[in-house]
Amino acid sequence: MISESTLLTIVLAPLFAAIAAGLAGRVIGRVGAHCVTIAGVALSCGLSIYVLKLLLDGAPIFNESVYTWLVSDGVRMEVGFLVDKLSALMMVVVTFVSLCVHVYTIGYMHEDPGYQRFFSYISLFTFSMLMLVMSNNFLQLFFGWEAVGVVSYLLIGFWYTRPSAIFANMKAFLVNRVGDFGFVLGIAGIVYYTGSLDYATVFGMRDAIAANTMEIIPNTEWQAITVVCICLFIGAMGKSAQVPLHVWLPDSMEGPTPISALIHAATMVTAGIFMVARMSPLFELSETALSTVLIIGATTAFFMGLLGLVNNDIKRVVAYSTLSQLGYMTVALGVSAYAGAIFHLMTHAFFKALLFLAAGSVIIAMHHEQDMRKMGGLKKYLPITYWTSLIGSLALIGFPGTSGFFSKDALIEAVHASHITGATYAYWCVFLGVFVTAFYSFRLVFMTFHGPERFGHHDAHADHGHDAHGHDDHRHGDHKPHESPWVVTVPLILLAIPSLFIGWFTIGPVLFGGYFGDAIFVSEERNVLGHLGEEFHGPLAFMLHGLTQPPVYLALLGVLAAWYLYIKRPDLPGVIATKFSALYTLLANKFYFDEIYQAVFAKGSRNLGTALWRVGDVAIIDGAFVNGSARVVGWMSGIFRRLQTGYLYHYAFAMIIGLSALLAWYVLR
Numbered sequence: 167m168i169s170e171s172t173l174l175t176i177v178l179a180p181l182f183a184a185i186a187a188g189l190a191g192r193v194i195g196r197v198g199a200h201c202v203t204i205a206g207v208a209l210s211c212g213l214s215i216y217v218l219k220l221l222l223d224g225a226p227i228f229n230e231s232v233y234t235w236l237v238s239d240g241v242r243m244e245v246g247f248l249v250d251k252l253s254a255l256m257m258v259v260v261t262f263v264s265l266c267v268h269v270y271t272i273g274y275m276h277e278d279p280g281y282q283r284f285f286s287y288i289s290l291f292t293f294s295m296l297m298l299v300m301s302n303n304f305l306q307l308f309f310g311w312e313a314v315g316v317v318s319y320l321l322i323g324f325w326y327t328r329p330s331a332i333f334a335n336m337k338a339f340l341v342n343r344v345g346d347f348g349f350v351l352g353i354a355g356i357v358y359y360t361g362s363l364d365y366a367t368v369f370g371m372r373d374a375i376a377a378n379t380m381e382i383i384p385n386t387e388w389q390a391i392t393v394v395c396i397c398l399f400i401g402a403m404g405k406s407a408q409v410p411l412h413v414w415l416p417d418s419m420e421g422p423t424p425i426s427a428l429i430h431a432a433t434m435v436t437a438g439i440f441m442v443a444r445m446s447p448l449f450e451l452s453e454t455a456l457s458t459v460l461i462i463g464a465t466t467a468f469f470m471g472l473l474g475l476v477n478n479d480i481k482r483v484v485a486y487s488t489l490s491q492l493g494y495m496t497v498a499l500g501v502s503a504y505a506g507a508i509f510h511l512m513t514h515a516f517f518k519a520l521l522f523l524a525a526g527s528v529i530i531a532m533h534h535e536q537d538m539r540k541m542g543g544l545k546k547y548l549p550i551t552y553w554t555s556l557i558g559s560l561a562l563i564g565f566p567g568t569s570g571f572f573s574k575d576a577l578i579e580a581v582h583a584s585h586i587t588g589a590t591y592a593y594w595c596v597f598l599g600v601f602v603t604a605f606y607s608f609r610l611v612f613m614t615f616h617g618p619e620r621f622g623h624h625d626a627h628a629d630h631g632h633d634a635h636g637h638d639d640h641r642h643g644d645h646k647p648h649e650s651p652w653v654v655t656v657p658l659i660l661l662a663i664p665s666l667f668i669g670w671f672t673i674g675p676v677l678f679g680g681y682f683g684d685a686i687f688v689s690e691e692r693n694v695l696g697h698l699g700e701e702f703h704g705p706l707a708f709m710l711h712g713l714t715q716p717p718v719y720l721a722l723l724g725v726l727a728a729w730y731l732y733i734k735r736p737d738l739p740g741v742i743a744t745k746f747s748a749l750y751t752l753l754a755n756k757f758y759f760d761e762i763y764q765a766v767f768a769k770g771s772r773n774l775g776t777a778l779w780r781v782g783d784v785a786i787i788d789g790a791f792v793n794g795s796a797r798v799v800g801w802m803s804g805i806f807r808r809l810q811t812g813y814l815y816h817y818a819f820a821m822i823i824g825l826s827a828l829l830a831w832y833v834l835r
Contacts, residue, residue, distance in 0.1 A: 191282030248302030345404015352397030395455035402438030413471025423526030452638030460500025467493025474606035
């Protein structure tokens with residue numbers, strides 16, 4: 167039996183730790199800050215694993231309200247927990263990755279003056295994400311949704327003396343507000359049609375929503391369920407960085423590396439994927455909404471992956487990889503393979519956190535240099551970082567036997583088996599994306615760890631001319647790179663283990679064994695995983711079957727292409743970039759999304775504001791109402807002043823004229 171006190175401890179331990187590190191940071195010091203936050207997250211992680219074990223042993227699902235905030239017109243606004251196997255899986259992933267990031271931060275941020283503040287933020291981030299995944303109602307879901315957005319704003323702009331960091335966190339905040347506007351509309355639609363914020367009540371009344379229509383455009387009726395689901399998905403597009411609301415995520419690399427791992431691996435960006443999976447009873451009633459999810463996810467998976475081919479910043483390459491992999495998860499949601507999306511979310515959390523933290527280890531060794539063109543030959547200096555990074559890259563490309571292979575291969579098979587509108591386009595996007603992923607992943611490995619050493623005596627500015635702590639970066643060109651301390655390498659090893667092996671133990675129950683139970687609902691006609699499960703005969707047979715399929719060899723081709731271009735013939739990439747300069751320029755400028763948004767939305771908003779100021783404020787309010795009324799009073803006063811002459815015969819004349827007018831009106835009426 168899962169107790170309420172256990173769940174409250176899981177949620178509140180990181181919150182109290184964050185408050186202690188944030189408000190009493192100077193009192194408890196650096197050691198106290200990292201001890202209290204790591205203890206809080208470790209307690210949450212241990213209890214989350216315990217809760218998952220209870221559920222696996224047959225404990226009933228916990229779905230209760232723990233606090234009623236208010237009741238308005240019959241709508242109950244509560245804090246409550248829904249802990250089923252979907253929530254429990256997310257809780258374990260979030261807390262485990264967060265724990266690794268907390269330990270890693272001790273080494274990465276040890277010289278930073280904002281040390282205690284950083285630990286407070288990442289612990290608060292963990293609390294916010296737990297509130298989101300454990301919620302049993304839309305109000306608490308929205309609270310967690312907005313809380314992770316606020317804390318990510320604080321973390322991305324952690325080095326607030328950098329203009330680039332301030333621009334990046336503002337960009338992330340504004341783009342997410344666009345998605346959140348759609349999310350709020352979706353929740354409002356649910357309350358309008360059901361009169362409730364509780365998941366169980368809403369899912370029980372889903373047919374009532376589906377029976378309604380609405381007119382967004384006059385004389386054009388839309389299914390209410392379609393509108394609600396698309397609005398909810400717009401929220402997921404912002405949080406999970408789907409085209410065209412993806413532009414914030416690469417720029418968020420301005421934050422310290424630990425939060426890159428935390429935001430882009432297991433927490434904030436996966437919130438949208440989790441939310442759509444949780445809302446599966448609603449999405450299953452609208453094929454239009456599912457097709458929208460599918461097409462946007464496929465577009466993100468392929469086209470955002472292409473951007474990783476031309477980027478030279480080690481963290482940004484991993485960030486574009488995250489964009490692409492989030493697209494894969496969204497594609498799985500679109501073909502109703504919700505379990506496949508959550509399975510890939512879980513495996514991706516481990517190997518992507520590993521890749522970000524490994525990139526951070528390289529950045530430390532290179533004295534905060536992030537340009538891969540100034541690295542090379544680091545394998546002999548950073549053996550642990552190299553081997554763990556290689557494991558993460560192999561899992562990312564879906565190398566047979568790794569966790570990424572099981573989740574990615576199943577996902578591609580599910581898309582291939584689907585017949586929903588857009589499935590063919592999505593299949594080719596995720597299929598070709600396999601080559602792209604393998605190429606940019608091993609381009610990073612070869613440029614960073616292999617080939618000639620391209621570092622040493624040079625005057626290049628690292629990391630925008632500053633080190634990771636915002637101070638001037640005095641290059642240590644005479645010093646050879648060396649392996650990071652244990653607080654950095656131990657989390658790498660801890661994340662490498664599930665990146666390699668967790669797929670073997672989890673693919674059977676999670677994908678094909680009905681692990682999620684009633685937590686996920688799939689219509690029988692769209693149950694692609696059910697059809698694939700009929701041919702599943704264990705992880706070994708699944709892997710052997712995968713070896714007969716094209717994706718494995720397409721990935722191998724990508725690795726070989728990267729080896730040939732960056733080890734065998736390193737002169738060729740420059741030649742290719744020159745020969746295909748138009749395509750290279752398009753990719754280097756990220757399809758010009760940023761420029762279009764700056765020109766249309768940013769500049770357009772400023773121009774609109776300027777016009778409203780000049781016309782509304784200056785011309786109408788100040789000019790017409792304030793100054794205009796004063797001028798009218800002055801003008802009328804000037805006229806009436808002339809009537810006051812002081813001569814008696816003028817006043818007598820006016821009285822006679824007035825009396826004549828009154829008599830005339832009386833006689834003639």
